[in-house]
Amino acid sequence: MLPSLQLDARSETPLYRQLYEQLRSLIQSGLIQRGERLPATRELAGWLGLNRATVSAAYELLESDGLIKGHVGRGSFVEGGQTPLSRIAWQELAEAPAAGLPAPALGSEGISFASSRPDEALFPLSEFRACCEEVISADGLSTILQLGSPAGHAPLRQYLLGEAHVDGNARAGDDVVITSGCQQALDLLARVLIRPGDPVVVEDPVYPGLRDLFTAAGARLMGAPVGPQGPELHVLERLLEAEHPRLLVVSPNFQNPTGATMPLEARERLLRLAYSAGVLVVENDIYGALRYEGEPLASLKHLDPAGEVIFLGSFSKAAFPGLRVGWVIGPPALMARLKEAKQRSDLHTDQLSQAVFFRFAESGRLAAHLDRVRVEGARRLAAVLAACREHLPEGSRWTQPEGGMNVWVRLPEPLDAGELLPRAERAGVNYLPGKYFAVGRAEPGALRLSFAGLPPERIREGVAILGEIFKNELGRVRAARLAEPARALV
Ligand SMILES: Cc1ncc(COP(=O)(O)O)c(C=O)c1O
Secondary structure, eight states: OOOOOOOOTTSSSOHHHHHHHHHHHHHHTTSSOTTOBOOOHHHHHHHHTOOHHHHHHHHHHHHHTTSEEEETTTEEEEOSSOOOOOOSOHHHHSOOOSSOOOOOOOOTTSEEOOOOOOOGGGOOHHHHHHHHHHHHHSTTHHHHHSOOOTTOOHHHHHHHHHHHHHHTOSOTTOEEEEESHHHHHHHHHHHHHOOTTOEEEEEESOOHHHHHHHHHTTOEEEEEEEETTEEOHHHHHHHHHHHOOSEEEEOOSSOTTTOOOOOHHHHHHHHHHHHHHTOEEEEEOTTTTOBOSSOOOOOHHHHOTTOOOEEEEESTTTSOGGGOOEEEEEOHHHHHHHHHHHHHHHSSOOHHHHHHHHHHHHTTHHHHHHHHHHHHHHHHHHHHHHHHHHHSOTTOEEOOOSBSSEEEEEOOTTOOHHHHHHHHHHTTEEOEEGGGGOSSSOOTTEEEEEOTTSOHHHHHHHHHHHHHHHHHHHHHHHHHHHHHHHHHHO
16 A cells, blocks of 8 residues: 555645655655555555556656666566665674684685684595586486475484494384484483573583584583593582483584593593482584594493483585584484474475585595595694694693594693784684683683694694794793882882
């Protein structure tokens, strides 16, 4: 319906002109919005008691201004004009997150230790192109292009479940659901298992994507501090007894952000604690395939006598994060609920990505890629550890991961990694300070160095720059402290 039009038959301005001017101003002020259909000329002429030719003349002028466009048989539609002023207070609709990730402040020449992701220079592009070609030219393409199952592309599911049985990461009767990355697996678990106020125990420090997701789902998060051997089990025991959490989420291999790996005994003890507390364990093994030294350890899933552990995997760290393919393995009753949640969320994960990953894996190309990534990862890990030894100020400590993508550094007091970050960025290097991963109180001196995305020479260069900044600051603070009593004496 049009807002009211006031035409004056006694005015010197012809009626078609008055109508044109009023419609034009209604369109330009947004009262008639872009995309709206104007009444047919016969209809509007009838309402206003005008000749139809008068209305047509007004419409012609509007059309020549580009404000409306006539479509034969469908009528005239508003094309131009302004976007109307919004009535919605967009800023108030959603609360801003408490601690977002810092905007990257580095130029393209900078050395970034901020992101825990693979190096795209190592992507085997021609092999990947060959996989795409094989999938696209194979017979099943129309099935892949059709809607699929919320549980995932059947050949990939079978492949993953088969591999998981071989590795001990699935039990007889377990089912698998393919997700859009491990992040969605965590999201689906939160949707199905967490009610507002539910206590959930996670590692502290922890992957912020897990912390923020579970917090938004209403979970009451409690952190078990992570030491060199994973979550400290005496604290975990106290938390389990006192809080009766609904879930315990852990990454026993190369934890993000610390790089810590739980030894076998710690895994067994954690399972005993979880079992006697009756808490469901989620094992996030996203970095598990990236072991550069030492023997692989049995997963919690494998060690769990009851077979109840929920196992999460993903191709994001081992191969291509952009394809968004991850998976959950667990008992069928829970998997059925996850499939329903998956369907409600996005129907299913992109089938082409799944089919290409299946081809990449079953053709042996994934295994070959992983061999190369592990050789390169070992060089990069050795480079970052050596650079820390050589360049970080005395009193610094850092973890000694055997795989994964991250080293956790603790600078000597009173250095604050968050405060020093802008200085590092001005020198062309960045990292994530410990506060981005904190569940409870953040350690000011802590920072994460994600080394896997950088070649060894860039790692050495970057850590040398950081070491220089940290040492200078430490020297400055210490000199200022020494000067204080002297000043007090004068
Ligand atoms: C511990 C952990 N879990 C989950 C994710 C999300 O992974 P994906 O890309 O598979 O969604 C990440 C990504 O950094 C991670 O480090």
